[in-house]
Amino acid sequence: MKIYFSPFSPYVRKCLVTAHELGLSERVQLLPANANPVQRDQELIAQNPLGQIPTFLTDEGSVLYDSRVICEYLDALGGGTLFPRSxxxxxxxxxxxxxxxxxxxxxxxxxxxxxxxxxxxxxxxxxxxxxxxxxxxxxxxxxxx
Ligand SMILES: N[C@@H](CCC(=O)N[C@@H](CS)C(=O)NCC(=O)O)C(=O)O
Incomplete structure (x- = not known):
């Protein structure tokens, strides 16, 4: 799994903390990105038309965003302990x-x-x-x- 990231993004940190809590950190590779609302990152836009981080690539080839979706995905993968089901x-x-x-x-x-x-x-x-x-x-x- 891969995540487009910047160390300055709180939304990325939220996803990385979630991965850590679920014991998945080692499986997530960090891809540097330059998300900016004015000078938009074209490499990122090719994956996510919003051009925002975090943008997440699953091992199955899906692209996931935004951070809420990524956190729910990680939770489902890691056993579903963070988000109650119902x-x-x-x-x-x-x-x-x-x-x-x-x-x-x-x-x-x-x-x-x-x-x-x-x-x-x-x-x-x-x-x-x-x-x-x-x-x-x-x-x-x-x-x-
Ligand atoms: N709702 C999004 C917000 C993500 C977001 O705003 N990320 C910032 C970086 S901290 C960004 O990509 N900014 C560039 C832009 O909005 O074009 C999420 O939860 O992932």
Whole structure:
């Protein structure tokens, strides 16, 4: 199995932590990628039209994205201990995962505001709103561990 990755991507880290927890790390080969919303990585786009990481290649030749799908795939391969199969526990787990992804989404948008958007086009209130979203979500997690 292979995963297009960057050490800076929190979504890739989520997948690698999942692989580690399931004892699958040794079977996942890392392929460097330069995902960028402006200077788009054509090698990556050939596998995933969204041009995003993580993008995952199975041993059977399938291409999987995004990180939620990859984590569920790894869980199924590794014995299915992380995602409950059915019932309230499944919906609670998926909602918790969505909350975590929402933190990453908000933080990444704030990061792109600094790293990708030209200074003259930056919108401080919008960036602050994204960081506030991450903080309210983390506060919620802290209050409901
Ligand atoms: N929903 C996606 C988000 C992935 C994502 O935004 N990855 C970033 C890197 S951290 C990326 O590929 N950015 C380039 C782009 O959006 O074009 C997932 O969970 O995998």
């Amino acid at each position: 019932g309230a526990a499944r919906w609670d787990t998926l909602t918790l995962a969505a909350l975590g992804d929402g933190v990453l989404d908000a933080a990444l948008l704030a990061r792109y505001e600094d790293a990708a958007r030209p200074e003259a086009l930056r919108w401080a209130a919008w960036r602050a709103g994204q960081l506030d979203k991450a903080e309210t979500a983390l506060a919620h997690l802290g209050a409901h561990p």
